Structure formats: structure tokens, C-alpha cells
Amino acid sequence: MTVTAQMARFALVGAVNTGTYYGLYLLLLHRLPYIAAHVLAFLLSMIGSFFLNSYFTYRTRPTWRKFLLFPLTNAANFVITTGGVYLLVGLAGFSDRYAPLVAAAGAIPITFLVSRTIMLRPDAPPRKRAEPVA
Numbered sequence: 001m002t003v004t005a006q007m008a009r010f011a012l013v014g015a016v017n018t019g020t021y022y023g024l025y026l027l028l029l030h031r032l033p034y035i036a037a038h039v040l041a042f043l044l045s046m047i048g049s050f051f052l053n054s055y056f057t058y059r060t061r062p063t064w065r066k067f068l069l070f071p072l073t074n075a076a077n078f079v080i081t082t083g084g085v086y087l088l089v090g091l092a093g094f095s096d097r098y099a100p101l102v103a104a105a106g107a108i109p110i111t112f113l114v115s116r117t118i119m120l121r122p123d124a125p126p127r128k129r130a131e132p133v134a
Contacts, residue, residue, distance in 0.1 A: 001058075001059065003116075006057055006058065006116065007112065009056055009057040010053065010057050010112050010115065010116075011108075012056075013049060013052040013053055013056060013057050014049075014108060014111075016048075016052065017045050017046075017048060017049040017052065018045075018101070018104060020044075020045045020048055021041050021042060021044075021045035021100070022041075022100065022101065024040070024041035024044055024045060025037050025038060025041040025100055026097070027041075028040055028041055029096070029097075034085070034089060034096040035082070035085070035086070038081075038082065038085055038100060039082075042074075042078060042081070046070070046071065046074050049070075049074075050062065050066075050067055050070045053115060053119055054066065054119065057115075057119070058116070058119040058120055060119055060120065066118060066119060066121075069118045070115075070118060070119075072114060072118060073111055073114045073115040073118055073119075074111065075114075076107060076110045076111065076114065077104075077107035077108075077110065077111045080103065080106050080107040080110070081100060081103040081104050081106075081107055082103075083103075084099070084100075084102065084103025084104075084106065085099045085100050085103050088102060088103060
């Protein structure tokens with residue numbers, strides 16, 4: 001599959017993931033402060049994103065190794081969006097309902113690059129036992 005096709009699929013998964021995140025965020029916002037709602041919605045949607053990207057975007061088998069590395073794909077995204085939400089709501093007076101959508105836009109290119117690197121990296125082959133020296 002070409003990088004262009006992967007980017008298109010990544011964008012589609014991103015749209016679904018953003019919708020999932022935002023729906024969870026709004027639901028959680030009724031019970032939690034906006035930062036807590038953001039963090040929990042982010043974590044839950046990241047799990048869904050892993051499986052969608054695995055199967056749909058990169059057409060690769062999900063493994064525990066990739067699952068454990070996948071949060072790295074969102075580390076930059078998390079920092080950018082959390083900082084953006086804080087700046088937009090806390091300092092700029094932006095609505096806490098729309099700030100996460102605006103903040104997410106700046107994180108997309110970085111997330112794609114890191115995601116592609118992790119998801120397409122081959123799993124380490126099993127180690128071979130050393131052959132006895134004759």
C-alpha cells in the first residue's frame with residue numbers, strides 16, 4: 001500500500017477517533033472537570049485507534065509489542081492537545097466544548113509519522129541459540 005493510501009486511511013481513522021474522543025469528552029464533561037474528561041476520553045479513544053490503525057490503515061497484525069509502543073504515537077499528540085486545551089480554555093477564554101477540536105489539528109502530522117514508524121516496524125525475530133563451536 002502506498003504512503004498516500006496510508007495517509008488517507010489514517011485521516012479517516014483519525015476522523016472516527018476524533019468523533020469517538022469528542023463524544024466521550026462531552027459525556028465525561030458532565031461528571032468531570034474538563035482536563036480529567038480530556039485525559040480519560042483520550043485514553044479510551046487511543047485504544048480504539050490502535051486497532052483501527054492496525055487492521056485498516058497499515059493492514060498489520062496487532063501485537064502486544066505494538067500495543068505497548070502505540071502510546072508513543074500519541075505522546076506528542078497528547079502534549080500538543082493538552083497544552084492547547086489548557087491554553088485555549090484557561091488562558092484565552094475559549095469554550096471548553098470546542099477547544100479540543102482546535103488543539104487536535106496541530107498534532108495530526110506528528111502523530112502520523114510516529115504511528116507509521118511503530119506500526120510498520122517488524123517485530124523482532126526470535127533469538128537463535130548459539131551454535132556450538134566444534
